[in-house]
Amino acid sequence: MLKMAGNKSYTIVEYFGGDSGYRCGYCKNDEGNFSHGMWSHTMTVQDYQDLIDRGWRRSGKYVYKPKLNKTCCPQYTIRCHAPKFQPSKSHKKVLKKMSKFISNGELPKEQDGGQPMDSVCDEARPREPSSVCPSEVKRAAITDIQKELPECPAITEVQKEQIRQHADGDSSIVCPTPPTPALTKQPKPLEDFISGSMPDNSSHCLEVRLVRSSPPSPQFKASFDASYQVYKLYQMAIHKDPPDKPSESQFRRFLCDSPLEAEHSPDGPEVGYGSFHQQYWLDGRIVAVGVIDILPACVSSVYLYYHPDFASLSLGSYSALREIAFTRQLQKQSPKLSYYYLGFYIHSCPKMRYKGQYRPSDLLCPETFAWVPIEQCVLQLENTRYARFNQDPDAGDARVLKDVGRALVLYRRAVMPYAAYSRKGKGSSDELEVQQYADLVGQDCAEKILLYRA
Template sequence: MLKMAENKSYTIVEYFGGDCGYRCGYCKNDEGNFSHGMWSHTMTVQDYQDLVDRGWRRSGKYVYKPKLDKTCCPQYTIRCHALKFQPSKSHKKVLKKISKFISKGELPKGQDDGEPMDSVCDEAGPREPSNVCHSEVKRAAIADIQKELPECLAITEVQKEVADGAPADSETSRKNPGSVVEERTTKAAAPKPGMGADPGRPPCRKAKDLRKERRLQKEQIRQHADGDSSTPPTAAQTKQPKPLEDFINESLPDNSSHCLEFRRFLCDSPLEAEHSPDGPEVGYGSFHQQYWLDGRIVAVGVIDILPTCVSSVYFYYHPDFASLSLGSYSALREIAFTRQLQKQSPKLSFYYLGFYIHSCPKMRYKGQYRPSDLLCPETYAWVQIEQCLPQLENSRYARFNQDADAGDPRVLKDVGRALVLYRRAVMPYAAYSRKRKGSSDETEVQQYADLVGQVCAERILLYRA
């Protein structure tokens, strides 16, 4: 056994099981939601990354894993390939809405575009530990979050349950060169009576073809002026979509009515702040991303920067700006931020949106941030969402990995090697069992170690009273 080193970071957790059901915030089933839970006193970013990749997620210092084969509304971990992401039509609509507000000062009328909201520790949140006073845990969890909040902000979500939600726009604004070509839907005017088309006139051409040709001509003229003798761009090259960053920059015009700024701060969480030579400049850990409008804070996003991803945790905003779809806007900003960090740390290339809940229609919006994958609940392999959706249409619970021989690569093989923390000493569970003859917690420790896997079980310290 080893004494705890003062200069070494450990993950220390207390496990609370998960046998009892509680109220579901999605389908309102009184006892249909089941999850396993742990209280995290401290946690390294690598341990949390490994846990997230096994279906765990944190809410404050409470870390929980839904029991997907038992719970009424299965919650599947979803990640977006940030480097390959292209904004959809509805995403562009959100950015245009922000741009119009910033440039002209006009707030959209009515409410937001249908972004679903969850309260922090209410129905849709994680299950609380069964062997701890519920009210005490709830107060602690709320206090952990509320001490981070400016007084002017209202908490609206736990797991960034914000939807894109905007209906497809029937019309698009005039496109800039290099943008994705989109058709405008119009009604054709009835032809006037006459002798038919004049055979001496050239045939009519679609407006979008004319615009494409003019762009190509301008590009050829520009290259000629620059002395570029290379071949003119092909049609395929002219169709390259604009990157997300260009759309975001266009939504923040110069000389506008309002000034929207962003600031980033470390925030309190169980994750230990860490720096690595090959990591991002800001380091790893939990951060506030604050949205300031004309010197006034209007929204805050909490994110975890982990070794291979940016994980969205919470998002809350001032209710006066609900019509701006700030939830969707913040997701786009966080994807762009992930792309920025990847330039500093090549392994960091994913954006985790929390859980995808196919059985709840209003929570399917996360599947619109593509390309994306869902985590197989049995093998913990990532599978493209397009392959998963047909299975989820047939069954709420599904094994996504189609390889029948595939299994959990980190399956528990020896619970005796799981580490425990007992009286400030670190020891394998086998040594603890010998020391504590007659201990009756083997079933609980076995369940915990199965859920975190062999690798994490040998690295995370399970607190024993």
Template sequence: MAAGGSYSIVEYFGGDDGYRCGYCKHENGNFSHGMWSHTMTVQDYQDLIDRGWRRSGKYVYKPIMNKTCCPQYTIRCHALNFHPSKTHKKTLKKVNRFLSKGEMPVEKHDEGQHEGEPMDSVHEEGVQPPPQDPLKIDHSEVLDISTSPDTDTTNSTAPTTPRDDAEKTTNVTPKPGKGVDPNRPLCRKAKDLRKERRLQKEQQKQQEAVSSTVNPAPSKSSSNQPKSLEEFITESLPNDPLHRLEVRLVRSNPPSPQFKASFDASYQVYKLYQMAIHKDPPDKPTESQFKRFLCDSPLEVSFFFLSFKYIYFKHTIRFSLFLKSCNVKLSGYMFCSITHMPAKHYFCSGSLCREIAFTRQLQQQSPKLSYYYLGFYVHSCPKMLYKGQYRPSDLLCPETYTWLTIERCIPRLDISAYSRLNENARAGDARALKELGRVLVLHRRTVMPYAAYARKRKGSNDEKEVEQYASLVGQTCAERILLYRA
């Protein structure tokens, strides 16, 4: 029984039919199990996430990993141990230059991107719509960020031609004398100068190493320690920047007055994104579609974070926090997703770093909140590989439901798109279904174990369906979540 008498209530829909893949665009190569969640506790959703499930609005789904064309592995980042890479640092500096001065980086033409697919686009994740959607909701589109590696370039000065040089010196009187001025040093190649400077630095380091052995220096001061993620985020930001980035906590379920007041601005960002990236006509991205996709939640209490604003980029960051109760005590799990205008990919990557920093900030209030979940990692889709760059991170084994470092998993995924990631042949699913009779069902507003339900409904032919559902959610969840039976 759930704490405080609260239950999760779901309807299971199976997953035998294939549908269009949002990654490789295969018309019927994507397979997943799905269920409609009328209500769900925080703990149940946490346990489902750790078994490969995720949600779109109130629709909860789990890819059939060994059958689908593009296997999707749940990925989480160790937020407390995350250190930005060189690319992440460059990205944060670009964002800060824009926030402080409005400076836009000059970028060369992006290479290697798919035809007709902007590098900063949010990748579409196909979600199988339930065959009997209680609210007739279209779940055909689920979005995810796809960013590409940073391509920083600097402005270079164009070489001058002899004609240009002649024009510059037409009014200059030459000095008397013949040949090279003996009082001036000889001209030297830039390559030789760089080599000389490098040798000087090496000699200086050797001298410092020798002196340190004779007179050991005191322990490193805090100024010599590597910069933290938070320091990179706030670095070079003046007290009065040109643009400001604010994060507001707004309750979306049930909707608060602040959520209602900001709803239209958030919807406009979503609509512009759908039109620009997915080429939707203006009348297709409706308010109801936006609400059921990004705002509706089966969780007890949900919050909607708004981040304003990158002026014409209007970058909107949405966090769905899963809270244990209305007293706003954070649970041990946070899931973040981003909807954004078609902006430069450095803003997308910069936002992910900021979300990881925000997770660390929340962890000070809730010690259990230590992971940043990035949704699904698809090794067979080049546009999804960026998620693996946020390390240290783990992937979820689709057979044992254990977490393994991504470094251990990548060699196996290079060989096969689908792989049992846990190399231990003896390892198994610790929460595998053992007793079908203990699965809880909700029948005629009455909670009962499946064994009692089967006795009441003699001759019922749903045992295989219930067994499939319970195997997917695991014994622990099956004994807490109520499976609706008509």
């Protein structure tokens, strides 16, 4: 990472644009998927937090932003407010299924209802442009990111009881009077379902280990091959990849390489910020791995892969619930780290709507970049694929680009504003490209991130 006076670290990116369409993995449109892309040589966790809060997302070191008003299946950034999360009936079923398996050792015979528990198919991945490659780091095409964690909505038992109590009451009552605290049954927290008491003679032992993947920790290096072998089996069984496709280099590029540098701060979580693997060890062997980023305001889910022999345990759903619990744990150490980002919500693809059941959750407005409760957004998405969620007609992008001249560029190892770069006679040919890039990242990020100029 480039560091200047005062030990300031910089994010360095190369912008690729994104004018051509590619195959959509959701609706199978051959050229309907559109996104902007850039290669990140290195990135601070705060810059990435700011970028994902503008609709960007990483796959390896490639960072992309879907063109929501043009792409066939719009992908909206979704986050869950982890401290307020309460598991639904179907969530509890998944957690109890795992507890039962650990206790008595018997795998369920089949998955629940054919749920899409894992990542989207390879065709849904962002495509790195073939006509331009990042300077000094030429990469092959990247694969998709985001696991699937299927669930169904459920009304809590407390809500049901309140409805029954007031069903025959005065119709003028808009909100039922809540029962007194003494009569209210407090819902069981998520952690109680995860770490419930197990008998001493349990058939299995499940341990979740957090290992830093970038830069790789000794624990990550020691378990690398075992983790890769699970990934290879997963890709072959779940995504029907031929044996040579999930290569070790592809695994490294997709799930191990990360532009995020390891960072620590006095008010941050003890484990620090950056990219990690959460390894699920069952009786001494890895059966699943959740790839996550720990950022200043959130835990961001990147991918989940698991051993096909354990597919009936709904490991996609289980890992998401564990990651929400992990976010809650980190929030106690760092109060502003309170959200769990599930990647993208795709309402136009019915099997991808399950992410909206991890509530309370919000979707990111694609025009103002304000967070809006998903209940409001879904009403709009029922009528149109693309929607502006912010209902205030006067609201705009608080970080809208105002002066492209203040955007920072890196030219011949020197950091300078784009205006100074242009005065050198270097900016005439790329002004439209730089303008487009700066519009997408916003004024604040444009003034912090270094755009590489050859």
